Amino acid sequence: MQKIILLIVSFAIPAGLVLAQRPTPSSQSANTRFEQLGPNLPSPTTFRTAAGSPGKDYFQNRADYDIKATLDDTKQKLTGTETITYHNRSSDPLTYLWLQLDQNLFRPESIGKSTQTNSIDSHQGATLRQIDPNASLAGKDYGHKITSVRDQAGKPLKYTINQTMMRIDLPTAVASGKSVTFSIDWNFNIVDVKGVGARGGYEFFPKDGNYIYEIAQWFPRLCSYNDVTGWQNKQFLGRGEFTLIFGNYKVALTVPNDHIVGATGELQNPAQVLNATQQKRWNEAKGRGDKPGENPVLIVTQAEAEAAEKGKPSGTKTWIFKADNVRDFSFASSRKFMWDALQPNVEGKRVWAMSLYPKEANPLWGQYSTRLVAHTLRSYSRRTIAYPYPVAYSVHGPVGGMEYPMISFNGARPEPDGTYAVGTKNFLISVVIHEVGHNFFPMIVNSDERQWSWMDEGLNSFLEGLACLEWDADFPAHGIDPQYIVPYMQLDSTQQVPIMSSSDNIPGNTFGPNAYTKPATALNILRETVMGRELFDYAFKEYARRWAFKSPEPADFFRTMEDASGVDLDWFWKGWFYTVQPVDQSLVKVDWFQANSQNPDITKAEARSAAQRKLNTVSKQRDALSKDQTVVAQDSTMLDFYNRYDPYAVTAEDRKKYQDYVASLSAEERSLAEAGTNLYTLSLQNKGGIPMPVIVRMEFEDGTDSVARFPAEIWRFNDVSIKKVIATNKKVKQWTLDPYYEIADINTEDNAFPPVTQPTRFQLFKQQQSRNPAGPNPMQQQRKQAPAQQGSGKN
Structure with missing residues (x-):
């Protein structure tokens, strides 16, 4: 007899053995999907290597700042002077310097404002903002006013302002390895954050007549000059954030004497700006924050902040901060601020975790903010590098969420009665983790935000999701869950742009998914499904280590992740980052085979059963009622050999042939043939x-289940359709693709075989409309119910 030939056989066939097979014959070529990125990435240089690390000639210029600024709480104006020392570490002589004047965005004629598009809906009526997006700027004298630019000797320097950029022409080029020092005087009117939609400015509180100031993008600061773009002087249009360089800062901030100030860096003169009680509490907070349930120390209490709100300011104080090796500087100031602090151990170093917030933010902020700051520093440090700075602030004010070195501005405000919805609480948790997490990306790993939003927002959103789950295992970390990016990836391709798109060219309605959740989800899929946690975590940490306090480009990230893990990911970067194609796998059908053991006891029994099934027709069932009336039944002389012959009976010759056949098989073939293995072709x-x-x-008939996993390279010979054989000694009753929703498949309706039919729901009765669709939050509802419960004796 002919042998059973299988490409892979085994002594013991497990429940989900996969048999190897030749590539599916097809004219379809998928090689391009699995070819290297090649020309999509810049060629390696001596500045940036093919491995994704800084090269031997990598450089970055620096700028050191000595700034003195005064906050006018009456006119909402800021006046400043700065001395800048610029260090040219490139090999190029620089005849001019470019600086950023971000406040110029708020001039109506700025390119960022004048290019905003708008429309009027004739059916809905028009708002003033629809008619004129810049209506909030009318009559406002916003923007940087440069009053002086001078060299170190005090001589005027020629400068030219182009929208949000200023070029300073130097009389003598700054040679490679040399420095130049110059000074700038400036002032600007502080914007109303909510009125103009800004990343920094003020919020006015009519009830007590006070302001909270969150001041950012406030001083003329150097642009980046690097090996990739030369000067990165793309205009600030409002979307793409900031491309900056590192330096050391000394900043003196003069504010009303009853204000509390938080800023980038360490406070240098606490004895001059804090009273004795505040200094005592400051010292009490040192070393706290390592034990569960260890609450922050209130340096300024709510009662003290409320008393300050009612006071009349007289005189000023100057708070002095020092920050080394940072790429920016920001601060917050208000007499409304409470101030609490911890000093937890982060990777062997004590770091101040602090929050500033008004009474309007309590009780949420007092309970959560500073504890979240400490948690974020620990979580991110484990996954990247140890947090190198001495402090991290979370500040509550008008800005919903924005980040700067050592300080972040965060939203989430409870109701006036102190209650809050669960969504408000979850937003506070996520926004504090996200914005404090930005200390690592891009404040330390200093990517070009003006060009690549995803390199800071996407990477940070990914780490945010992990940190949220480390905070609370039940936290709805939808920003990294593959299921929640599906609606975006289901959009028509004309409504999406690739992740690898310039920040300012991403439409507003897709900016969130494109820059935040899609890259964050992609990284989570890499970690959980493609690479595995161990390989991913090592490579991601190596990227942070290589590029800490340096400025990586996308290719540096892609190359490092592959270099440190040994996993070829070019196909992944291509699909997820360079296209808008979705993920959509389909399980078309499953064919079931069983190996023919040729055992006559089995094969003839199966043949008998099959023949009986074919004979069990409706006619046969009805004829059986008159079976005794047939001629043969009534006349036994009509019976012969064939009436008594059983073609399905096993003979001695059958057994002899089977024994000879089994003897001719190898041990592996004999094991497979006798196991009754089920072979399924998917x-x-x-x-x-x-x-x-x-x-x-x-899912097997006996109630157990098993999962088989195949790398993406399974599609490398045919990226449209493939077949795969799976062998199991159990019968499978149900097959399901992507059972744990790991790959962001946009259509799971065709992922099951046999297909699983879901009922279509319909409304049997007319639904009553709620008269108050918003209604009180659950905390408010419970408060309303509490008196009634107490009166009824319930507890």
Whole structure:
């Protein structure tokens, strides 16, 4: 007899053994999907290596700042003077310097404002903002006013302002390895954050007549000059954030004497700006924050902040801060601020975790903010590098969420009665983690935000999701969950842009998914499904280590992740970052085979059963009622050999042939043939475009299950349709692709075989409309119910 030939056999066949097979014959070529990125990445240089690390000639220029600024709380104006020392570490002589004047965005004629598009809906009526997006700027004298630019000797320097950029022409070029020092005087009117939609400014509180100031993008600061773009002097249009360089800062901030100030860096003169009680509390907070339930120390209490709100300011104080090796400087100031602090141990170093917030932010902020700051520093430090700075602030004010070195501005305000919805609480948790997390990306790993939003927002959103889950295992970390990016990836391709798009060219309605959640989800899929946690975590930490206090480009990230893990990910970067194709796998069908053991006891019994099934027709069932009336039944002389012959009976010759056949098999072939193995051929389609790992769950008839996983390279010979054989000694009753929703498949309706039919729901009765769709939050509801429960004796 002919042998059973299988490409892979085994002594013991597990429940989900996968048999190797030849590539599916097809004219479809998928090689381009699995070819290297090649020309999509810049060629390696001596500045940036093919491995993704800084090269031997890598450089970055620096700028040191000595700034003195005064906050006018009556006119909402800031006046400042700065002395800048610029260090040219490039090999190029620089005949001019470019600086950023971000406040000029708020001039109506700025390119960022004048290019805003708008429309009027004739059916809905028009708002003033629809008619004129810049209406909030009318009559406002916003923007940087430069009053002096002088060299170190006090001589005027020629300068030219182009929108949000200023070029200073130097009489003598700054040679390689040399420095130049100059000074600038300036002032500007502080913007109303909510009125103009800014990343920094003020909020006015009519009830007590006070302001909170969150001051950012406030001083003329150097642009980046590097090996990739030369001068990065792309205009600030409002979307793409900031491309900056490192330096040392000394900043003296003169504010009303009853204000509390938080800023980038360490406070240098606490004895001059804090009273004795505040200094005592400051010392009490030192070393706190390592034990569960260890609450922050209030340096300024709510009662003290409320008393300050009612006071009349007289005189000023100057708070002095020093910050080394930072790329920016920001501060917050208000008499409304409470101030609490911890000093937890972060990777062997004590770091101040602090929050500033008004009474309007309590009780949420007092309970959560500073504890979240400490948690974030610990979580991110484990996954990247140890937090290198001495302090991290979280400040509550008008800015919903924005980040700067050592300080962040965060929203989430409870109701006036102190209650809050769960969404408000979750937003506070996520926004504090996110904005404090930005200390690592891009404040330390200093990417070009003006060009690549995803390099800070996406990476940071990914780490935010992990930190949120470390805070609370049940936290809805939807920003990294593959299921929640599906609606975006289901959009028509004309409504999306690739992740690898310049920040200012991403439409507003897709900026969030494009820059935040899609890259964050992609990284989570890499970690959980493609690479595994161990390989991913090592490579990601290596990227942070290589590029800490340096300025990476996308290719540096892509190359480092592959270099440090040994995993070829070019196909992944192509699909997720360079295209808008979705993930859509389909399990078309499953064919079931069983190895023919040729055991006559089995094969003839199966044949008998099959023949009986074919004979069990409706006619046979009805004729059986008159079976005794047939001629043969009534006349036994009509019976012969064939009436008594059983073609399905096992003979001695059958057994002899079977024994000879078994003897001719190898031990492996004999094991497979006698095991009754089920062989299933899965027909799969890649309908979406992005090749992804194939994950299939088998539910067996005995109630157990098993999951088989195949790398994305399974599609390398055919990226449209493939077949895969799976062998199991159990019968499978249900097959499911992507059973744990790992790959962001945009259509799971075709992921099951046999197909699982879901009922279509319909409304049997007319739903009553709620008269108050918003209604009180659950905390308010419970408060209302509490008196009634107490009166009824319930507890």
